[in-house]
Amino acid sequence: MAMRRDDCLRVLARHRGDAIVVATYQAGFDWMRIAPHPLNYVSIGAMGQASSHALGLALGRPDKRVIVLDGDGSLLMNLGTLATIAAAAPANLIHFVCQNGCYEANGSHPLPNAAAIDFPAIARGAGIAHTAAFDDIAVFEAALPAFLATPGPVFAALHIVAGDPSPQDYAYIHSAEARRRFKDALTG
């Protein structure tokens, strides 16, 4: 069973509040379409780095929740981030990985051993105490408020398939304008 990614993100958008959302690749493009907001941080720069940007933001602004929308291929490129986050232990960091088992942005080639990868187990093994996995949209919606209210760092795998396509605006995510908008919103 799997959820449409855009359905998941619409649910999350209803509970986002004033959180910073760090979103990457396909989840990032969907998020920009579904939930445009000045506190969206899309300037990831290099694959795998979303959660590390988020850790810096979370440590620097402990007064704000920081939500990461990671990809499974991206997280596999930076698995050590889970141990780093667990050690730094920011209470305001919420890490979602959108798990579709492939490198969707690069031709949808499968991840190595995709069907067997258990990200919540890996996160728990790295020291993140509170983890979850969701593959049903109604269950996800019902559980989300309590999950977001749990002191972090927390981690959840979202078993998803692609929903409606979103514009792949690489020029914007790499632009100085995107960084300026976020910085102005965060410091304004």
Added chain:
Amino acid sequence: MTANLPGPSGAAMLDAIAAANVRFVAAVPDIVTSDGLLWPLSRDGRFRLIRLCKEDEGVSICTGLAFTGHRAVLMMQQTGLMDSLNAIRAIAVEYRQPVCMVVGMQGKEPEVRVRDSARYGVRIVPPILDVMGIEHIEIEGPGDEAALTAAIERAYREERPVVALIGRTVQ
């Protein structure tokens, strides 16, 4: 008599970093800076140390912190610098972020400049940084430490990365 060439003072380096209003340090351990700098830093209440699994995490963590108005330094060995070049290229250089890196030059001979090292993995570092347009300074011995403060200040003022190459074991 190369063995007697003194390295930079770790205490002076910590003071120089603190003088630039740096409060966060992200680090992967490096043997050049381990005993003289990273261990003392880990016990220094002026800093919050973020221990990393891999160096490119630190490029992004320092950038996230910069967006929140906090200054940070990333410590690593030159091998980690080489391993992180894509993140440094994209995030620090192309995004114009003040990522300040303190890099231990493991294997460099004490008596020579970095670019004159007989070791390939050492002497290629300055030309690579030059090609990438990244300012780099060399911290070799006593008296060089204070240059860290000015380099970090320039990086944040001009929104660009800087690398300090540590050429001898920190004492």
